[in-house]
Amino acid sequence: MVTRAEWQADESIVTEPPSYGTTVKAFWVHHTAGTNDYSCADSAAIVRGIEVYHVKSNGWNDIGYNFLADKCGVIFEGRKGGIDQPVIGAHTYGFNTDTAAIAILGTYISSGVPPVVQDAIAHVAAYKLGQYGNDPLGKVTLTEGVADGKYALGEQVTFNRIGGHRDAVATECPGDALYGQLGIIRNKAATVYGLTLTGLTGTKNGTTYYTKTGTTASWSVSTPSALISRFEVLVDGAVAVTTAGTARSAALTLAPGTHTVQVRGVHRLGRTAATPAQTVIADTTAPSFPQVPTLSLRTGSVSSSVVPVTLGWRAADNVAVRSVALTAPTTGTFAASGTYGTTTKPGVTTTWSMRAQDWSGNTTTSSASWTPLFIPETKATRTGTWSTYTSSNYLGGSALTATAGGASLSWVFTGRSVSFVATKTATSGQAYIYVDGVKVSTVDLYSSTVQYRRVVWAKSWTGSARHTVKIVVVGTSGRPRVITDGLVYVR
Template sequence: MKLTGIRWNRRTAGITAAMVATAVAGTASLAAAGYGEDLAVWGAGDGPVAAALHTVAFPAANGREVTIPRRDTERFAMVGVTWTDPQVDFKGTIDVRTHAVDGKWSGWRPLELDNHFGPEPGAEKTAGKARGSTDPLWVGLSDGVEVRATAAAGGTSDRLPAGLRLELVDPGQTKRRKAGAAGVGQLRPERLQPVAEVRALEPTPTDPAPTETAPTDPADPPTTTAPAETTAPAPTETTAPPATTTAPAPTTTSAPAPTTAAPTVAPTATAPANPVPTPKVVTRAEWKADESIVTEPPTYGATVKAFFVHHTAGTNDYSCADSAAIVRGIEVYHVKSNGWNDIGYNFLVDKCGVVFEGRKGGIDKPVTGAHTYGFNTDNAAIAVLGTYISTGIPTVVQDAVAHVAAYKLGQYGNDPLGKVTLTSGVDGKYDLGEQVVFNRISGHRDAVATECPGDALYGQLSVLRNKAASVYGLTLTGLTGTKNGTTYYTGTTTTASWAVSTPSALISRFEVLVDGAVVATTAGTARSAALTLAQGTHTVQVRGVHRLGRTAATPAQTIVADTTAPTFPQGPTLSLRTGGVSSTVVPVTLNWRSADNVAVRSVALTAPTTGTFAASGAYGTTTKPGVTTTWSMRAQDWSGNTATSSASWTPVFIPESKATRTGTWGTYTSSNYLGGSALTATAGGASLSWVFTGRSVSFVATKTSTSGQAHIYVDGVKVSTVDLYSSTVKFRQVVWAKSWTGSGRHTVKIVVAGTSGRPRIITDGLVYVR
């Protein structure tokens, strides 16, 4: 048999099966993956998981430095280093580089020396003697390693701790589904074989110093064989129970919670009802925890007073399909490498927001973990997979952490936004017995001298507290209708929309208030509601109610409900204006005035051309003489109600030949004049008079450098004197115009003023609108 993609040696001969049950982001369904051609793919798999720990003792230290030279190893995906005394606060650096099964060596990567002391002394029985350790580092499927450790210079930390040991964790593997199974390609028969054994690590001929014998401490875990395989329950998708019911206890525990604060082996009462729904959690059975290595029953406190947030350190570049394997690797590392009873954290969450059950005992019970040294009892913790020093956790992870924190604290009536006084159980950052005030949701560093959970994540704790305890970031994002300034306008219906930062699962309901009264109630998952409004001006608010009781409301938003259409006190009305005329063009002004009981939004001209204007106004344009044209307009208010108005107007030419004359007038003929001719006079007092019926009139003349003034009389009254002077000749110019509110019979008379030095006027007649 040939294994594609794996360096062949006598230690890999017996290893042919698939690796790792994984959590699919956003669900509790799991999948497994294989090696060979499928090394880069985590496919679907079934069956039990066999995890393993391989250890390599460091050679004797020479001064402040020690190395394990590059070497081949059994398969592993997580690496760390431990030492004998868990109380040693090791200062220095430990770097590793690993060989991936695809044949490439990684660069040097540091192991985090953020010492996690785990459980308090005597707080739990351990499977092996407790050891100090680095944080484990997920490196992916690997089969080679090189390590170097250096103690910090100066002070009391200028030497390496005793008993340094390299920890290589194989997080386990599952049998692949049969060939042709859904989601799995055709596989060779030999790749369906189970793992028969994991052979002891042996030094290669080129490795002179390191040996793979276990440390002499008899309490250290055996490392030569994988634990016995056990059949895990099939993954299931569960629905969170209502907030008023008690979440069912996992099958691994049936004892009730204690009545005192001291940890006990089994609870003495059932978990109290929880107002917060059970978060979606990948159970230990689903991520295929190795229950065979957890030999002691869980211990319990009496309550959950505080919730501590951690990060696991290591890489953020993992695939979320690997998350279950990472959690399984942490379990093996905490139990076999650190010597703890079980995985230390109560919960873990990956960068995709998938939550994993940590230490066994029931997610609804006050399980005592090994996460926050000196403050493990009566508190809970979650660890985010990865490092969050410069980059914070995304929203989906914030929501997951907030939900779990609210679930654990809310069950015992503890406010996630509150504070609590805790008593230190060890001499550490705080003295044994010292009382310390914490936020109910705190970071690991608040209790222990550590950088965990990283500066960026630590800076997000206030957001997590708000999301866990309040309707955080609630905003009314809009109302359907039209917005003008700060006011919305609609008919009788609108839809209110809102946004919120708090996870939907933590919101009991939303209430929509109109004028301060609740008119609609929605589920916590809703983000909109339809409303019916009476005529008039109203205010709209949205109020959110948190599962733990807090409420928050948006600022009031004004909306006007209006079904009354606008009106046209003055419809489209045509008036003549100054400008050039021709046989086809007359300059006119369109006037209108609309009104509304609330406010007109706009008026649109729809014929004979188009345009959009204000509620009232005047629009300069042109029209054809001698042609009746209909002018149509539509007014719209802010609520969308509309009204239309139309009027028809006809501009008409009256040539100078139709005027009644006094004095002496001559005739000019030219195509530049309307009708091909014009009348001219120079003697003062000469006049032309026209009679017409219409609502607007204008005087058309020619302007030249020798033209003088003319007096204009309307209905026998002098109304204007116009000067026809122009440095350049301008034919067919409207030099004066007048309009009335309605149509009527009028007389217009033009009288030559006899201006000194330029007495001449040249007239081309009148234009009126009827």
């Protein structure tokens, strides 16, 4: 509040003492109809000019308005007599007694006032009406004191307690745009208006927030802080934290589980408003890996340095897994469970490490080491006639080939995944695959182009055990040849 002394009112031209009513029943909003293109540093000078105009030109004893405010929301004391007194002004002809008024510097026909000015109007209106227990959202019936063309002398007229000049007098004041904002101003003066829970610290997934044990609630509100008695932060409907009306955040400690969080504002007039309930889950339990990072063989091309593999995993959580990150031997981010096709080095033990994180930020890690190994065709137990092909295109520089149906190769190994490596050509035929004495597949090795070192079949188990894999030549008519390059298994 800029006092009369501070804006340098010319008290020498105010020759009569102020007049007083007994109450403040209504609060009128005006604009001065001057330019909006002014610096707020010049507002005091503009107020001084209005004082001189009202006294020298209008013949009034003093400036007519009880209060004025500039476009920056700075409030100026108007007519003298005490801002805490029911001073009778000269502002709303016929309804000056037992009312108060504020005028906003400028013209507000096409554009309204910014929120800071709305706050200033609401604050002063709530103060003046509240001194006498009058509700800024209420209505009041006043008696017309003059015959000015809008109402007859003595007519009883019902107004909003916060009204525009035009409500009482035939005028455009306070401008169409500012007049249209009076509903917002009434709400700001009397209610906790525009209260919104803007967020909770933690992680949001969909409409739910996740945290460990604590969160900070933040909110915004349109009602001026000075008109708010307090804020109450509710957890599961009960008050957990109480803050001052100036606060816009509060820290909460939550027990593990699912909760609702709301913010309730309490106006100085007693009205309350609360935000919708926001769900937040507090969780301190780390995820787990029911399936550790597990390597299995897959189809593709192998070499002396590359084996195609699939990494599989499954993470779980008491609430929800947010993501799983592969951290070694390479990196990537994946879903809670799944598979990832990649390659690894044969004959090398590699540790695969993953980290699971839930939505509350709890993490756990899991690692497992796997070794892919080659078993060359020369280590197999043979039946039938097999001959040797030599070429740098084959693993180890050679491969076994057969054309007669029934010729077979058998390998014994201990592992959890195995694959059969062969060469595919235009003259290659089919082979049966037996695992532990049971026929499990028939593979066709035909290809219009030559493909060396191809994994044509793979199988995995949940654990490591001793197994026998046998390859039997079918003897396909017209293309009976089978060229085998051995097995790969994971231990």
